[in-house]
Structures are given as C-alpha cells and as structure tokens.
Amino acid sequence: MSTLTDQVTPARILRSEWHKLWTLRSTWIALLTASTLMLGIGLLMGATYTSGGGDGDVDTVVLILIGIQFSQIALAVLGILITAGEYSTGMIRASLTAVPRRLPVLWSKAAVFGAVTFTLTLITTFVTFLAAQLFLSGTDQAASLADPGVTRALAGSAAGLTLLGVIALGLGALLRSVPGAIGAFIGGVMILPEVLGMLPYAVVSGAAKYFPAKSVEALTSAHVTPGSASPGAALLAMILWAAASLAVAGVALKRRDV
Template identity: 45%
Template sequence: MTVTSLAPAPARTAKYRVTGLRVLRSEWAKFWSLRSSWITLGVAVVLLIALGAIASATYSPGVAAGGGPPGGQGSGTQDAVSLALLGVTFASLAVGVLGVLLSAGEYTTGMIRSTLTAVPRRLPVLWSKAAVIGPIALVLTTIGALAAFQLGTLGLDGEKIALSLSDDGVLRSLAGAGLYLGLVAVAGVALGVLLRSSAGAIAVLVGVLLILPGLASLLPDSLYDTINPYLPSNAGSAMYALHESSGALSPGAGVAVFAGWVALSLAGAAFRLRGTDA
C-alpha cells in the first residue's frame, strides 16, 4: 500500500469590487457612526424650530424682525413664513459645519489615507459624501421648517399676517428653506475637501454666508446693486422668500444661482482631490 498525502484545497477568497453603491454605503455608515453628526443635526433642527416659534409668539405689528442673512434679500415685509424661517441663517451654519466635519475631519485624523486606499479613483468618495449629507439635511430641515411654521400659527392666531399651509407659496417657501440648507451642507463638504482644514473651511463658510454681503455694501452703489442678488446668501434667501423683494432674484433663479455656487465649489474640490496627495 502506498500512502498518498492530500494537500488541502486552496481557500477561496471572495473578490469585492469597489462600486459607487458600496462607497455610498460606507459613507452612510461613517456619517451615522459619528456623534457629531447626531449633535449638529439636532442643533440645526432645534434652532430652526425654536427661533421660528419664538419669533411668531413674540410678534408685534410694526416691529421689524431680524430675519434673513445680513444684507440679504429676504428681510422685507413681515409675514408668517419669514417669522417661521427666522432660524434658517443659524441652521445653515450648523449644517454647513457638519458638512465640513464630514470631509475635512478625515484629513485631520489621517483617516483619509485609508479611505483613498480603499477607493483609488477618489472622486466617488466626494460624490458619496455629498449624496449622503445633502438629502439628510434637506429632509430633516424641511420637517423642522414645517414644524416651526405650524407652531408659529399658534402664536399668530388672529393676526393679519397669519397664513396656513394651503395659502399660495407657503409650501414652496418651506420646501425652499430645506433645499437651501441641504445645498449648504453639500457646500460644507466641498469646502472641507478643497481646503483640507476644518477651521479654514468653517471660516470661509461663515465669511461667505454672513460677512460677504456686508463687505459688498462698501462697493459703489451701481456695482453693488448689480452683484448683490447673486451673492450666495442672497440667492439662497430668495429660494425661500414668500414674496419677491425689489431687486431680488425669483425663487427659481435663486435655486439656479445658489446651486451654481455649490457646483463650483464641488468642481474645485474634485480638481484638488484628483490632482494632489492626501
């Protein structure tokens, strides 16, 4: 008899391809595993609801509200929608910071090297981050805007400016606020990838949304009147204004202009992500 030794069969290893769906699922898991995601989203929604409800409850005819961004186009005649959306400016800072942390945070911790090793083509990482945070911010802040408006109707009961959801333009304005905040979150992701610094990207975000309109007012009047409606924060405020102010963009034009600014920031982020090392 001859003894025959049988070699063990080679183990079969599963080969996984990097696909857009798998990258998206990875970024989804990263997003919800971060405590900062829950906290910052909660802060954005609470600010949106609380400030809108307080503004409506304390409304007095003839007293101007501080709604809209500084130098913005949405600070004209008061109405129930402008009061309910008083917290949009502050909520935009919260969701913008969240977008920055989602992208620039990986550069701070060094995790971006592992991410780009797993996804060598790089750009799917950027698109997936934007595709995760944009819809989440849009849905949650739209719900927050609806809640702020509904709570505001209690404080405005009997007032001339009181409105209901069935009135013309109300739902469009509330949905426009959610869309604006969703786009701000995507812009935060783009700035984080472009600048690769959380502090730097947050500073640019705050400067563009809050400081730039004030600086633009120092320009000659003719030039200021020309460019002012196209500044990011002013185009964004036109997206959710119930009534179109004199010299402001229409809601549709506001969407197009602000989305163009966001697309430009994403293009810059994509160019640097492809062209430079992490």
C-alpha cells in the same frame, strides 16, 4: 477573479459614507442643533408676536424661519467636518485607499449629506411653520400652506440650507482644514455678499444677490422682494455654486497627494 476595484461599487461607497456619517457624534449634535434652533426660534417668534408692533409687513415665512440664520452655521460646520474632518483624523487615507479613483468618495459624501440634510430641514421647516401658526392665528401674520408662495418658500428654505451645506462640504475637501474652511465659509459665503451689496456699483450689487447667502434669503421669502433674485434664479444660483464647490474640490482631490 474580481479585483478590488470591481468590488468597489457606487452602492457600497454610498453605504460606507452613510455608516460613517451616523457614527460621528458631531452629526447628531449638528443636526439636532440646527433643528432645535429653527423650531425653537420659530416658536418664540410666534408666541411673542403681536399685531401692530411694526412687523406686519415682514414676510410670514421669513419671520417664522428666522432661526435659519443660525441653523445654516451648524449645517455648514457639519459639511466641513465630513470632509476636512477626515484629513484631521487621518481617516481619509483609508477612504482613498479603498476607493483609488477618489472622486466617488467626494460625490458619495455630498449625496449622503445632501439627502439627510434636505429631509431633516424640510420636515423642520414645515413643522416650525405649522407650530408657529398656532400662536399667530388671528394676527396679521396668520397664514396657511395654501397661501401663495408659502409651501414653495418652506421647500426652498430646505433646499437652500442643503446646498449651502454642500458648498461648505466642498470647501472642507478643498482646504483640508476645519478652521480654514469655517473661516472661508464665514468670510466668503456669509460676509462678502453683504460687503459687496453696500458698494455703490450697480453691477457689483446686482451680482451680489446671486451669492449663496443672498440666494437663500430669496428662497426663504414667500413673496419676491424688490432687489432680490427670483426664487427660480436663486435656486439655480445655489445649484451652480454647490456644483462649482464640488468640482474645484474634485480637481484638487485628484491632483494632490493624500
């Protein structure tokens, strides 16, 4: 006779987390908000841009996808709600009772969230770019997907936003508090790199460019800017940050009581 543990397969855990994600109203709100902000601001930038206004030297992808600065907050909040939200509602007890080994719950949450977020943001970045270019045609910001670095930057933007959300998901699992995790994300992930970058120490400012927020900026740029990380290094840094966030959260999940 099979035991409960034998019946708890990775596929079933993933399916469970998939259903839980889409039954939350916050999922629809956060994803719709992130996409709308990115697309809406991108179209606004394209529709209001005029050549010779002083922004001709701005990276085209950065200009169009400036809405990412707002979208990343919506996706980070969603990542936090997926983990810390279960502690606030008490649902985490049922989740961990059904999966006694615990860690598969965390990995499945991250996998489902990552797959959904990457798919949505990838589509949104390409749609936003192409739609904005309808307005930018004939200006000094006109560009196409075939231009050097453009496609890579669009895909990199989606990857950066997704990994940023996974970091937030890990913080939610670690702190088990929605307000606490949001505060830690804003302070540690978004504000701290800016503060460190202003310090008059080469080592500190050099390390700051590999922090999550700065790495996302590097991934969004079609052209490597002086003083920033290369796209490859920025992507690797983001993967390591996300892995570290999940690893620390996993250790805490195993050692703590529910």
